[in-house]
Amino acid sequence: MLGSIRLISGRSNSPLAERIARYLGINLTQAEFTDFMDGEFRVQIKENVRGSDVFVIQSTNPPAENLLELLMLIETAKRASAETVTAIVPYYGYGRQDRKDRPRVGITAKLMANLISVAGADRIVTLDLHAPQLQGFFDIPSDHLFANPVFFERIETIHLDDPVLLAPDIGSVKMVRSFARKLHCGLAIVDKRRPDYNKSEILNVIGDVSNKTVIIRDDMCDTAGTLTDAAQAVMDRGAKKVVACCTHGLFSGKALDRIDQSPINELWVTDSLDLGKLQLSSKIKIIPTAQLFGEAIRRISNKESISILFD
Numbered sequence: 001m002l003g004s005i006r007l008i009s010g011r012s013n014s015p016l017a018e019r020i021a022r023y024l025g026i027n028l029t030q031a032e033f034t035d036f037m038d039g040e041f042r043v044q045i046k047e048n049v050r051g052s053d054v055f056v057i058q059s060t061n062p063p064a065e066n067l068l069e070l071l072m073l074i075e076t077a078k079r080a081s082a083e084t085v086t087a088i089v090p091y092y093g094y095g096r097q098d099r100k101d102r103p104r105v106g107i108t109a110k111l112m113a114n115l116i117s118v119a120g121a122d123r124i125v126t127l128d129l130h131a132p133q134l135q136g137f138f139d140i141p142s143d144h145l146f147a148n149p150v151f152f153e154r155i156e157t158i159h160l161d162d163p164v165l166l167a168p169d170i171g172s173v174k175m176v177r178s179f180a181r182k183l184h185c186g187l188a189i190v191d192k193r194r195p196d197y198n199k200s201e202i203l204n205v206i207g208d209v210s211n212k213t214v215i216i217r218d219d220m221c222d223t224a225g226t227l228t229d230a231a232q233a234v235m236d237r238g239a240k241k242v243v244a245c246c247t248h249g250l251f252s253g254k255a256l257d258r259i260d261q262s263p264i265n266e267l268w269v270t271d272s273l274d275l276g277k278l279q280l281s282s283k284i285k286i287i288p289t290a291q292l293f294g295e296a297i298r299r300i301s302n303k304e305s306i307s308i309l310f311d
Helices: 014-024 065-079 108-119 132-137 148-156 170-183 223-237 255-261 290-301
Strands: 004-010 031-035 041-045 053-057 084-089 123-128 142-145 163-167 184-194 201-208 213-221 239-248 266-268 282-285
Touching: 004 014, 004 290, 014 053, 014 290, 041 065, 053 290, 065 084, 065 108, 084 108, 084 239, 084 290, 108 123, 108 132, 123 163, 123 290, 132 142, 148 170, 148 266, 163 170, 170 184, 170 213, 184 223, 201 223, 213 223, 223 239, 223 255
Parallel strands: 004 053, 053 084, 084 123, 123 142, 163 184, 163 213, 213 239, 239 266, 266 282
Antiparallel strands: 031 041, 184 201
16 A cells, blocks of 8 residues: 555655665655855756645754745645645644734744645645644644653653653643553643743642653653743752653753753653754654654555554
């Protein structure tokens, strides 16, 4: 049944696309990207995709060209008479702009969803959206995968003494609670406020973390301010050790320095973003997701349920 699958990778995270192709036992469909002197670029699919199930693999992290590549590849595949086109978006950029929290700001996460739909995508698959309700922004079927299973596999390989899961804010409680239930351990919550974008202040830690191994679970690590502040807060309250699981490693600004200087013992991030060009701290461990995405692609193409991937 894999004969009808065509995987096309943009340039935002080609190493992950190659690992997905290896998991499925197929080759990436060749695509050519031509950059012009004025900054424009052109995409061309170099193989026949007529009647195929095309899966375009591209995260939409900055620069904005990553988003444009995704849209252009979708539109190109559609014009090449693909049977279906599915956008595989390991990291859904602009997902934090999901509401009008201030006067005269846009809901850019919805704009992104509209662009992907209008480009011609029949379906979107993404990983750990910033807020689950973002699925409702799409006018096409959406599959929201969770990184909890891949992090759980990592935790099973090591011994964590008396663990407790920590939600870094109220919005992540539901995701963290399901993780805590799987590990059969307690839950704690950070009470924080945001005085401005990319800034947070911790007001309190709700729950018992004294003499515990604290596992911080979040959907992303951007500037690492929230993450490192939460780690320091639980250590100040008697925690024994801190590890963190963050799905998307953005590592903006001084994030890597903050992580190095923090009490975090290990930080696990997925390969949803290509981190190959960064000088990562020895604390940071990259957890692969190729099997998760590969299995989702196989099941979608075979018209099978993918709900088993949510367990």
